[in-house]
Amino acid sequence: MMQIALVGNPNTGKTSLFNQLTGTYEYVGNWSGVTVEKKVGLLRNKQGALIDLPGIYSLNPLSRDESVVTHFLLSEPFEGILNIVDxxxxxxxxLLTVQLLEFGKPLAIALNMTDVAERRGIFVNEKRLAEKLGVPVVPIVARTGKGCEQLNEQTFAFLQQKITPLQLFYGNVIEKGIERFILLVGDKVDETIPKRWLALQFYEGNRYVHDYLKQRVDAEKLHSLYTEVENELQKQEGVSLAQWIYDQRREYVRDLILHVVERKNVGQVxxxxxxxxxxxxxxxxxxLFLLSMYLLFQLTFDWLGAPLSDALDAFFAGPLTDWITAGLAAIGASEFIRSLVVDGIIAGVGGVLVFVPQIFILFFFISFLEDSxxxxxxxxxxxxxxxxxGLNGKAFIPLVIGFGCNVPGVMAARTIEQPRERLLTMLLTPLMSCSARLPVYALFVGAFFAKHQALVVLSLYVLGVVVALLLAKLFSTTILKxxxxxxxxxxxxxRMPQWQALWRSTWDKGKGFIRKAGTFIFGGSVAIWLLSYVGPHGVNVEMDESFLAMIGGILAPILVPLGFGTWQAGAALLTGFLAKEVVVSTMNIIYHVPDVESLQGLMVSHFTPLSAFSFMVFVLLYIPCLATVATIRKESGSRKWTLFSMGYAFIVAYLLSFIIYQGGRMLGF
Amino acid sequence: MMAMTQLQSGDRAKIVDLSRVSELVRRRLLDMGVTEGVEVCLKCTMPLGGPFMIESCGQCLGIRRSEAMRIQVERV
Incomplete structure (x- = not known):
């Protein structure tokens, strides 16, 4: 199948265009070597696959996110490039288009945001632009889909026509340098990569191209060629290589723009x-930012989410359980099966699924903030x-995304340029209270803080942020200078986000949660139920005599100073490492209740408001979930830092819960 | 010639010298088309020594005060 790469600057509407051109089918995987999401969609005309690449300004990457494109051009097979241009x-x-044209693969330009440009008085003559560059140019408005039909028809056609690589004149020094470079590399590089393009990227200082060359060509010779040309240019023109090459390209682009753009004065703000x-x-x-966060939480947890979750809970505990019990009775299922299904699976999986509405609402608003x-x-x-x-403002975005789910939060840290800041952000993102922790809070605040639900939940979110900021300060002045x-x-x-795009990205983020309910939580629920059903003295034992009680009992003593030293809490926390919402599943199974409401009634005899709060704080911080740990491992590429992220979280959680519980008792709560 | 930090909100100025700006920031500014000779407008500044928001060719970007201090501009 034909592979087409979608390349363009950030914030040019790449995702909208991707959604417009591809159908619902979509493959998401990872690029080899780097853990960056690879999104491939089947074109609506079924004649090829569109590969979504991260937004870049230039082929010479600054952040890891951007390096994916260079990596792609150097090592992946593809037939053509669709270049989206704002x-x-x-x-x-x-400026990016020039570098892509130098690469010499068939290319078509999707000229996006023509409506925005015209409102600013910028009128682009796309016919003349196409003529000048020698490639097709299709004006589109990706948000509304205008022009995408035409683009879809042409995408196939443009791949048939070979184009000659664009060749700008870069001045005598560089041109001579290019010749010497081509002689030096000879036939040691892949045939599919144009050597002139490679030479220019080399002189521009593209790190990835340098790495690529070092594996194939004598590194010392490369280095001496580079410094010779650099010195020569410095002597003649007085500027650095990168600056010079940039200037030549810009001169070309400015001249081009003079020929294809007409400006009119619009004069409105x-x-x-x-x-x-x-x-x-x-x-x-x-x-204003804090207010919008407050509104987001109110909408998610109080105004919209809570009524929906309650309705779903009532359905699971009532009609669904009745139907299934009746159905199992009708087919004559044994007591073992009935207990497994009703007490294990419905209690465990259902107890988590009831929070699907709240989680989707939260993801919806996060997508809205991103897209707008x-x-x-x-x-x-x-x-x-x-x-x-010791961080920068960009690190705040992964943290906000972390409120939805820590996994994309950790991945979003890729846009941070400095490696240490990126690592620090990855380590701290798990402290953001993700939506999977929400079921745990919802359970406890409903039982103990019914009057101040939103406020108590908000306090936990704020606590997570405050701890993250304090630790950032601590780490950035000590271990991660x-x-x-x-x-x-x-x-x-x-931009006003499009409903379709919002729904798509909400679903993309939220479906993982549902899938988790079907796999991890399903399996976990069955395992936990089994452990609670059997014990050293046989099957169908009293819960206190079960294996689960024994395992939880090992942990219980160290949890006593935190106010919840029971085997039940110990078992719930242990299983919570799989996924935080499993804490609720486990409790549902342990306390053997059909729905959240009766569980809350029962909790009152096992927890006090103070120990409940201490427990919530502990759940918030004590360890990143399994999926997050795996993501940190992949993204940081370091086992040491992964272990560190788990270790420090546990220590901080223990200390804080200890202070809250013991301090609260001294104050007489 | 003066540092960008000496501008008032709403002032327009032409960039004269970027050579003292850190390498990474200069590259990013270049990516967004902000370089010597380009006209910029200081939109606003964040309190407590926070970042500067500047506009150039119809697009906005944020940089830190410490970097803005190293950018030499000329009022237009």
Whole structure:
């Protein structure tokens, strides 16, 4: 099947275009070598696959995210490139196009945001642009789908036509350097990669191209060639290689723009600037951010989520259990099977599934913040605070995403340029209270803090953030001493997110939770039920005599100072490592109750409000879940730091719960 | 010639010298088309020594005060 790469600057509507051009079928995997999500969709015309690549400004990467594209060009087979270009930011978009054209693969340009450009008085003559560059140019509005039909028809056609690589004149020094480079590498590099392109990337200082070459060509000779050309250019022109090459390309692009763009004066203040005057206001910025977070939590947990979850819970505990019990009785199932299904699977899996509405609502709002462009403003507004703890504003975005699920949060840290800041962000993201911890809070606040539900839950979220910031300060001044931290963030124009795109990304994020319920939590529930059903003295034993009680009992003594030294709590916490929501499943099974409401009634005899709060704090912090640990391992590439992320979390959780419980008792709670 | 930090919110200025800006920031600014000779507008600054929001060719970006201090500009 034909492979087409989708390449373009960040914030140019790549995801919208991807959704428009591909159907529902989509393969998500990882690039070999680097753990960056690889999204491949089948084109609607069924004639090829579209590969979604991370947004980049230039082929010379600064962050790990961006290196994927260079890696792709160097090592993956593909037939053509679909280059998405933002018509309202033509200059910097075309700078990338030039590098892609130099690569020489068949290429088509999707000229996006022509509507935004025209509102700003920028009119692009796409016919002339196509003529000048010698490739097809299709104007589109990816958000609404305008022009995508035409693009889909042409994508196949453009791949048939070979194009000659674009060849700019880079001045005598570079041109001579290119010749010498081509002689030096000879036939030691892959035939599919144009040597001129390779030479230019080499002189620009593209680290990945350097690594690629070092594996094939004598490193010393490469190095001496590079320094010779660099010195020669410095002597003649007085600028660095990278700057010179950039300048030549920009001159070409500016000249091109003069020929294809017509400017008209529109003279109206864009909406984005009017919104920014408020949300990035000097003093209103932070309060507005906190207010929007508060509204997000109220909507998710109180106003919308709670009624939906309650209805679902009532359905599982009532009609569904009755139907299944009746059905099992009708087919004459044994007591063992009945108990397994009703007490194990329905209690365990159902106890977690009831939180699906809340989790989807949370993911929906996080997607909304991402798609609207507000997230970048959050990075700007929070940078001062993050700088104080040794991070930068961009690290705040993984933390916010971590509220939905820690796994994408850890992965989102890839956009951070500095390796140490990125590692630090990955280590701290698990402290963000993800949606899987929500079922645990919901259970306990319902039982002990019925009047102040939202407030208590909010306090846990805030606690997670505060602990993360304090630890950031601690780590960045001790074990992870930072090289000077840097921060540059692009603030894209605001856009009203499209419903279709929002639903798609909400579903992408949320489906993992449902899948987890069907696999991990299902298996975990069965295992836990079995452990509670059998004991050293046989099957169908009293719960206190079961294997589960024995295992939990080992942990119980060390949990006594925290206020919940029972085998039940110990067993729930142990199983919670699989996934945090399993804590609730385990409790449902242990306490042998059909629904959340009666479980809450029972909890009151095992916990006090103080020990319940201490327990919630412990669950918040004590360990990243299994999936998060695996992600940290892959993303950091280090076993040591993965172990560290688990170890420090447990120590901090223990200390904090200890202080809360013992302190609270002294204060007389 | 003056440092960008001496501008007031709403001022427009032309960038004269970026050579003292750290390598990584300069590369990123270059990526977004901000380089010597380009006109920028200081949109706003965040409190307590927070970042600067600047606009150039219709696009906005944020940089730190410490970096803005190293950018030499000329009022236009």
């Amino acid at each position: 018509a309202s930011q033509l200059e910097r978009n075309l 864009p909406l984005t600037e009017r919104i920014d005057a408020i949300v990035t206001h000097k003093y209103l910025g932070i309060p 462009g507000y997230m970048a403003r959050v990075a700007l507004v929070m940078d001062r605070l993050m700088e104080a703890v 930072n090289e000077s931290s840097v921060f540059v963030v692009e603030l894209p124009p605001y």
